[in-house]
C-alpha cells in the first residue's frame with residue numbers, strides 16, 4: 200500500500216479511454232462511450248478476484264459501510280457491535296442510519312475479541328462489524344458462530360485488508376456482505392471509491408439501486424425508470440473506475456510485493472526477544488499491507504515510535520495517541536457532537552461511553568506499532584529500513 204506508488208501506463212490507458220469518449224457517468228450514454236464500461240468491468244474484476252457473485256462499486260469506503268448496513272436492513276435504534284480500534288467511518292456510518300454503535304474490546308489480533316462481542320449482545324443487536332485493521336482479521340469462525348446463535352448479520356469492513364484471506368476465502372467474502380475502500384492510501388486506489396461484495400442477490404440488487412437514487416436500472420432511458428424505494432447518490436465515476444480497473448487487475452501482484460517486503464522486515468525484527476507479533480487467527484493470511492508488533496509497555500512503545508521517526512523510518516504508527524483510529528481521542532463521539540439532532544434512543548444508547556473503560560484494548564494498542572508496507576521500495580531499501588528499525592527498537596528497550 201498505497202497502490203498509487205505503481206501508477207503507470209496501465210492506469211493512463213484506461214483513463215484515456217474515458218476521456219476520449221467523454222462519458223464520465225457509469226450509467227447510460229450507450230451510444231457515446233465506444234464500448235467502455237469501466238465501472239462494470241471493475242465490478243467483474245472484483246467478483247473474479249474476490250470470488251463472489253456480486254460486487255457493487257460506490258463512491259468511498261465510508262459509503263460502502265453505509266450501503267452495506269442499509270441493504271441488510273440496519274436502521275433506527277439497532278445496535279451494531281464494532282471494535283474500539285478502527286477508523287471513524289465505522290461509527291459515522293452507523294450514526295447516519297440512526298443506529299447505535301456499540302464499541303467493544305479488541306484482542307491480540309488487533310480486531311474484535313469474540314468474548315467481548317458475545318458479552319455486548321442485547322435484544323437490539325442487529326449486526327457485528329469486524330474491521331480487518333492493518334491487513335488482518337479477527338477469529339471469523341467464532342464471530343460467525345455468534346451470529347448464527349443470535350441471528351445477527353456479519354458485515355466485514357475489509358477496507359484495509361484487500362487481498363488477505365481466511366480459511367481459503369478472500370476477506371470481505373466471508374460474512375453477509377463485505378466493504379472495501381479505494382481511497383488515496385489503500386492497496387488498490389482510484390482517488391476516491393469503494394465497493395460492497397456479497398453472494399446475496401437481494402442485497403446486491405438493492406445496493407445497485409440504492410447507490411443511484413433507487414433507479415431500477417431496467418431500461419435505456421434513465422428518465423423513465425421507476426424508483427422502488429428512497430435511494431441516494433453513492434455512485435463512482437468512470438474516471439475513478441478506470442484507475443481502479445488498472446489497479447485491481449494487479450491486486451495479487453501488489454500483495455506479493457507487500458509480502459516480500461513484510462517478510463524481510465519481520466525476519467529482522469523477530470531476532471528481538473522482547474518483541475512479539477500480532478496474532479493472526481488459524482487459517483488467516485494477511486494482506487501484508489502492514490507489519491504489526493507489540494513491545495513490552497507503553498513507555499517503550501512511545502520511545503520506539505519516536506526513535507523510528509528520528510531515524511528517518513516513516514509510516515510507522517503508534518495508534519494509542521492517534522485521533523482517527525482509536526477510541527481514546529473520540530470525544531466527538533462520546534459527547535455526541537453532531538450537526539443535527541439525534542434521537543433520544545441514540546443518546547441513551549451511547550451513554551455507556553461516559554463510564555466504560557477499555558482496558559484490554561488499551562493493553563494491546565498502547566504497546567502496538569504498526570508499520571505500513573510500501574510497494575515502491577527496492578530490496579536494498581527494505582533491508583536498510585529493517586536494520587534501522589532494529590537499532591531504534593533495541594535503543595528503546597535499553
Ligand SMILES: *Cc1c(COP(=O)(O)O)cnc(C)c1O
Pocket residue numbers: 259260261262285286288289330332356358359380381382391392393
Ligand atoms: C479507509 C477506511 C474506511 C473509509 O474509506 P474511505 O474510502 O476513506 O471513505 C473505512 N474503514 C476503514 C477500516 C478504513 O481504513
